[in-house]
Amino acid sequence: MPKFNTEVAHQLGQEEASERLKGFMDKVQEQYKDQVSLVEGNWEGHVLSFSLTTFGFKIDGRLDVQKAKVQLDGTLPFAAVAFRGKIETSIAAELAKALA
Numbered sequence: 001m002p003k004f005n006t007e008v009a010h011q012l013g014q015e016e017a018s019e020r021l022k023g024f025m026d027k028v029q030e031q032y033k034d035q036v037s038l039v040e041g042n043w044e045g046h047v048l049s050f051s052l053t054t055f056g057f058k059i060d061g062r063l064d065v066q067k068a069k070v071q072l073d074g075t076l077p078f079a080a081v082a083f084r085g086k087i088e089t090s091i092a093a094e095l096a097k098a099l100a
Contacts, residue, residue, distance in 0.1 A: 001075040
């Protein structure tokens with residue numbers, strides 16, 4: 001499966017950034033309820049493993065909250081590769097808002 005990734009720098013420290021992102025999946029599901037479904041996420045320490053379905057495409061990923069940045073890595077179905085740039089940009093924008 002094709003991969004995607006993005007990272008967002010922050011100055012919050014690992015603990016504060018993690019706390020701000022704890023409700024991130026819920027906010028995504030609420031804000032994009034017409035586009036996103038089957039949202040699942042599990043936090044282990046400062047790492048969120050997640051999956052969601054958008055426009056019929058299942059996306060799996062891992063969000064790693066570090067001291068000065070958040071690193072997101074995930075996989076896309078082959079049919080969604082054309083949208084990789086838009087997906088990366090959209091996720092980065094939402095993460096930046098959550099960390100602002």
